[in-house]
Amino acid sequence: MSASSKYFFVLFACVVSLTNCYVSKDPQRAEIKKLQKGIIKDDSSFVYQLPYEAGESHLLVQGYFSRYSHRNRAALDFKMKRGTKICAVRTGVVIRVKEDGDRGGWNRKYRSSGNMIVIQHEDSSRAGYWHLQLNGALVNVGDTVQQGQVIGLSGKTGYTLFPHLHFISWKSSRGQWGPVATRFQTDKGILYLRPFRNYRNSY
Numbered sequence: 001m002s003a004s005s006k007y008f009f010v011l012f013a014c015v016v017s018l019t020n021c022y023v024s025k026d027p028q029r030a031e032i033k034k035l036q037k038g039i040i041k042d043d044s045s046f047v048y049q050l051p052y053e054a055g056e057s058h059l060l061v062q063g064y065f066s067r068y069s070h071r072n073r074a075a076l077d078f079k080m081k082r083g084t085k086i087c088a089v090r091t092g093v094v095i096r097v098k099e100d101g102d103r104g105g106w107n108r109k110y111r112s113s114g115n116m117i118v119i120q121h122e123d124s125s126r127a128g129y130w131h132l133q134l135n136g137a138l139v140n141v142g143d144t145v146q147q148g149q150v151i152g153l154s155g156k157t158g159y160t161l162f163p164h165l166h167f168i169s170w171k172s173s174r175g176q177w178g179p180v181a182t183r184f185q186t187d188k189g190i191l192y193l194r195p196f197r198n199y200r201n202s203y
Contacts, residue, residue, distance in 0.1 A: 028074060032064045032181045036192045046121075047190055048089040048182045049147050050201040051078065051129065051167055057187075058084075061164065063195035064181055074179035075168040076193060080154040082133055082163050087201075088145045089127055089167070089182070092119040099137040101157040114158020117151055123171075125180065130166035131158050148203060 034040045052058055062077035080086075094117060101113035115132035117139065133155025145151055156163040170179045183190050187200035 028179075028181075029064070032074060032192065035181060036063070036194050042183065042192075045183055046090065046123070048169075048184045049087065049203045050184050050186065050199060051086055051089050051165060052080070052201055053085055053087060053150070054148070054201050054203050057198050057200040059198050060193050060195050063193060074181055075166060078165045078167065080163060080165050082153075082155050084154040084165075085150045086117075086129055086132070086152045086154055086165055088119060088147055088149050088151050089169075089184075090121055090147045092121040092127070092145060094118070094139045094141050094143045094145060094151075095120045095126070097137045097139065097141055099132060099135050099152075102134045104131065104156040104158050104160050106159070106161045108159055110157075111159040114160070115155065119145060119151075125169060125171040127167070127169045130168075131155055131160050131164060133157065 031040070035042055050058075059079045060076060061079045062075070064074045064076070096116070096118035099115045101115045103110050103113040114130050115134070115136055116128055116130045117132065117137055118126055118128045120126050129152060131154065132152045134157065136153035136155050137151070138153070139145055139151045154163060154165045160166070168179055169182045170177050181192055183192055184199070185203055186193075187202040193199060
């Protein structure tokens with residue numbers, strides 16, 4: 001880990017510990033934690049590609065149900081500089097794009113300014129990529145994209161403290177949409193990602 005990443009890790013950990021001791025009571029949280037730690041195994045779910053280019057490594061600053069802004073969310077935050085190329089985690093069709101937002105910051109008033117791309121996969125699950133830079137979408141609604149294809153550029157739009165990619169996958173069950181945890185191919189093997197670790201795209 002670089003000196004800057006270590007500094008960010010310490011700073012972010014301090015903010016988390018000082019601002020929130022809340023733990024989500026979502027029943028999915030306990031299962032995901034066991035999957036992350038390898039206590040229970042999953043050999044059947046789709047293996048996703050990391051949402052950045054092959055060979056690149058990024059720090060996961062928040063994981064599923066992290067005790068900061070993800071306390072009720074099965075979502076992932078990858079620390080990224082503005083303009084980093086974002087790649088599709090799996091093949092699908094683009095169903096939503098927003099790229100006209102030009103504001104961002106740690107205030108809920110910026111939430112509606114968050115740029116994003118949403119892609120639907122062949123099994124009807126979806127993946128969302130948030131906080132893209134202004135005009136940072138490189139695809140349009142209706143486009144078919146391939147796993148690993150560059151689809152956008154990261155930024156700091158919407159409700160966010162720092163530049164990063166907010167990633168979430170979700171699916172519908174009995175008419176209700178909900179987030180799902182996903183396995184990724186990494187240089188450390190096929191894993192459910194854990195926060196404060198660097199993961200390299202080995203695809």
